[in-house]
Amino acid sequence: MDTIKNSKVFSLLIITMIYIMAAALGLYVYIRLPFSFWADLLIADVVATVFVFIFSVILGNASVYDPYWSVQPVVIIAGYAFTCRLTSATLLLLISVIYWGIRLTANWAYGFGGLNHQDWRYTKLKEDTGKLYPFINFAGIHMFPTLVVYGCILPAVFTAVSEVRANAGSIAGTVICIGAATLQLFADGQMHKFRKSGSKSLIRTGLWKYARHPNYLGEILMWWGIGIQAVSVMPGRWWLLAGALANTIMFFTVSIPMADKRQSAKPGYDEYRAGTRSLLPIPR
Structure with missing residues (x-):
């Protein structure tokens, strides 16, 4: 088993199989449930997360859950886009x-x-929480992010089910989403290049010269872009922005503080933090 775990190819195959089974289970549960579409989706999403959690425990690695964050929304919106009438608003969300x-x-x-x-x-949480880690693993690492991303993708689901047409707000929201993902693309690319250099210091090049977390900014903007697309065509459902708000709060209260605390041990961090914004990649 250790040999398989050390192999990136075999590890990816195992995770792919887990996610295919999780998607199939979620779809089966969704089809069998008699409630409204959003409630059925929530329950199916939770069941799929529990399935992934079980395998993360079996394999002794909470990172089995990591792809769920990006795979879940694609599966959900694609499913609704092709089972409902594909309108211009849904197409923009799908893209x-x-x-x-x-x-x-x-x-x-x-x-x-x-x-x-x-x-x-996850390793840090395990060290800090001790005997409480199994609960933290299930509730904090697996279930809480699932519920946040469910809230984030829900505006797209309502848009697809409502079969409404796109407007100027849809286009503006799409521009925000594409720009946000592209920002992440450049930020992550710069980080990978920096890590390849072998440097153990703080990254202070590219977008990271002006913001400590440009990748997080992209993730926050992405879901506000989705919310804007939905609310612009369904203004009465402004409450659908709750998912984007919850995601923003999560980054400000959990993700950013944890990342900052880890970086604080590196030389020059206080100076770097004083002169570098947390999110906005613009000069001070």
Whole structure:
């Protein structure tokens, strides 16, 4: 098993099989449920997450869940786009989510080191929480992100089901989404290049010269772009922006503080933080 876990190819095959089975299980549950589409989707999403969680425990690696963040929205919006009447508004959402999802999944696969490699944040949580880690693993690492991303993709689902046409707001939201994913593309590319150099210092080149977390900015903007697309064609459903808001709060209260704390041990961090914005990649 250790040999397989150390192999990136075999590890990717195992995770791919897990996700295919999780998607099939989620679809089966969704079809069998008698409630409204959004409730059925929520339950199916939770069941699929539990399935992935079980395998993450079996394999002893919470990073089995990592691709869920980018795979789940693509599967969901594609499913609704092709089972409902495909309108211009849905098409723009489909393009936005697929572009974002392919880029983010490819970035995860590029940096994936095999099933013996676990995200440093999960390892840190395990060290800090001790006996509470199994609960933290299920509720915090798996279920909470699933619910956040469910809230983020829900505006796209309502748009697809409503079969409405695109307007100027749809185009503006699409531009935000494509721009956000492209920002992440450049930021992650610069980070990969920096890590390849072998430097253990702080990255202070490219977008990272002006922002400590330009990749997080892209992720935040992405879901506001999706929300804008939906609300622009369904203004009465402004509450659909709750998902984007929850995602933003998660980054400000969890992701950014954890990343900053990890970087704070590096020499020159205080100076870097004082002169570099957290998110906006513009000079001070």
